[in-house]
Every structure is written in C-alpha cells, then in structure tokens.
Amino acid sequence: GAVVSQHPSWVICKSGTSVKIECRSLDFQATTMFWYRQFPKQSLMLMATSNEGSKATYEQGVEKDKFLINHASLTLSTLTVTSAHPEDSSFYICSAIGQGVGQETQYFGPGTRLLVL
Amino acid sequence: DQQVKQNSPSLSVQEGRISILNCDYTNSMFDYFLWYKKYPAEGPTFLISISSIKDKNEDGRFTVFLNKSAKHLSLHIVPSQPGDSAVYFCAASESTSYDKVIFGPGTSLSVIP
Numbered sequence: 001g002a003v004v005s006q007h008p009s010w011v012i013c014k015s016g017t018s019v020k021i022e023c024r025s026l027d028f029q030a031t032t033m034f035w036y037r038q039f040p041k042q043s044l045m046l047m048a049t050s051n052e053g054s055k056a057t058y059e060q061g062v063e064k065d066k067f068l069i070n071h072a073s074l075t076l077s078t079l080t081v082t083s084a085h086p087e088d089s090s091f092y093i094c095s096a097i098g099q100g101v102g103q104e105t106q107y108f109g110p111g112t113r114l115l116v117l
Numbered sequence: 118d119q120q121v122k123q124n125s126p127s128l129s130v131q132e133g134r135i136s137i138l139n140c141d142y143t144n145s146m147f148d149y150f151l152w153y154k155k156y157p158a159e160g161p162t163f164l165i166s167i168s169s170i171k172d173k174n175e176d177g178r179f180t181v182f183l184n185k186s187a188k189h190l191s192l193h194i195v196p197s198q199p200g201d202s203a204v205y206f207c208a209a210s211e212s213t214s215y216d217k218v219i220f221g222p223g224t225s226l227s228v229i230p
Contacts, residue, residue: 004160034218043206043222044161093160105151106218108160 002028004096006109013084014117021079021112023094029074030096034106035067038091050077074098084116120144121209121221129227136194138224140207143188147209151218152181152192155204164205165192197228 003026013019023033032051036044048069050056056069066088068080077096081088091113095106122141130136140150148169153161167174167181167190174181180193194201207221 006160036220044220046217046219049217091158095160105163105166108153108162110160111158113158 002026002096002107004030004094004107004109006092006094006112008112009110010113010115012115012117015085016083019081019084019114021081021092021094021114023077023079023096023109025075025096025098025107028096028098030077030098031074032097033071033077034095035069035077035079036093036095038093038111044093047079081114084114086116089114089116119222120147120219121207123205123207123221123224125224126222127225127227129229130197132199132228132230133196136192136197136201136226136228138192138194138205138207138226140190140192140221141188142190142209144209144211144219145188146211147219148212149210150181150183150190151208151210152179153206153208153220154201155206155223161206194226197226199228199230202226202228 005024007022035047038044047062048056048058050069050071052071052074058064071077091111093111095108097106151166152164154164155161165176165179165181167183183190204223204225206223208218210218
C-alpha cells in the first residue's frame with residue numbers, strides 16, 4: 001500500500017522558535033496533502049489542504065502566518081510552526097492522496113509530536 | 118458545530134463477539150463515509166469506506182452499514198480480536214476525491230481476551 005512518512009517523529013523546542021515538519025509520499029505522487037492536528041483524546045482537526053505548486057487552503061481559525069505550508073513537489077509538503085508557543089504543543093499528522101496507488105483514500109503519516117517548552 | 122458525531126467515547130467487547138461502533142452526521146452533503154483505526158502516537162489507518170449510494174459494504178471481518186435517511190452509519194467487527202483494540206474514527210467527505218474529510222471524535226474499542 002501507499003506509504004507516507006513524517007520527519008521528525010518527535011520535536012521539543014523552546015518557546016519562540018520555529019519548527020519544520022516534513023511529510024513525504026514514498027511510493028506515489030501526492031497531488032494533495034492535508035495537515036491535521038490532534039489534541040489529547042480529541043479528534044483530528046483539519047488545518048489546511050495543500051496542493052502541489054499552489055498556495056494552501058486553510059481552515060477557519062487556522063492562522064496561515066503561524067502555520068506555513070509549502071508543497072513544492074509531488075512527494076513533499078512541509079509545515080512550519082513559526083514562533084511556537086506552548087499552546088502549539090500537539091500531535092501533527094499529514095495525509096496524502098494522489099495518482100496510482102494512493103488514489104482511493106487518504107494515506108496518513110505516522111504523526112509528529114511537538115512539545116513547546 | 119460537530120458535523121460527525123460518535124457518541125460513545127469507549128466500548129468494551131469480549132473476544133469473539135461482535136463490536137458495533139456507531140456514527141451520526143448532520144451534513145446532508147456528505148457523500149462518502151470512511152472508518153479509520155488509530156493506535157496511540159500513530160497516524161490513522163484506513164479500514165473501510167462506503168458511498169452514499171450503497172447501504173452496506175463488507176471487507177472480511179469489517180462491515181459498514183449506512184442509513185442515509187437517519188444520517189447514521191455503523192461499523193461491525195465480527196469476530197472481535199484483541200488486536201482490534203484501538204481508537205476508531207468515523208469520517209465523512211462531500212466529494213469522491215476525498216478533498217476534505219471531517220473526522221468524528223473517535224471511539225476507543227477494547228477487546229477483552
């Protein structure tokens with residue numbers, strides 16, 4: 001099946017720093033990638049939809065200047081949490097759909113746990 | 118306003134018995150419904166889906182039933198196995214290309230050996 005990877009899996013940073021999370025589709029070309037965040041014991045909340053070569057579409061209430069998304073190629077999307085604060089601590093998950101094996105559903109990455117001190 | 122609801126936060130079932138996970142939705146524009154399974158600190162794994170033109174879809178031990186008039190769907194797992202213990206998310210989409218999927222809050226299933 002389709003494989004989506006995320007890097008890093010864990011990150012701890014100081015308040016005020018920026019953190020970049022990578023999402024890669026390993027065996028298919030992802031025309032669309034999605035970024036979610038999940039708080040403990042809560043559901044996945046869609047943050048933004050990212051299409052290759054175009055600007056991301058952000059969900060209501062998600063600050064685009066805070067969460068920068070770049071989808072520069074068909075296999076890579078990045079989420080940068082700028083000037084991170086403790087309330088940004090969360091589990092960030094990406095997913096991807098695309099051509100071929102990844103077409104029929106979203107395939108999720110393993111997630112990135114962010115802890116901002 | 119929660120468009121996809123899973124009113125049971127948790128469920129315990131004996132091994133070998135049937136697990137029934139329920140899901141309700143409010144948006145009549147939803148056309149596709151999906152179930153995902155998730156272990157802690159991992160991404161969700163797709164289980165099974167159903168289109169709004171069907172009322173049942175079966176894949177091995179997993180069957181999803183859709184009652185469109187009641188805006189209700191359920192996932193049946195039979196027989197339940199200890200390895201099925203996980204959080205199950207119901208999700209819905211308005212489009213065939215899964216442009217945007219709205220997740221429910223999840224139900225934590227425990228299958229007791």
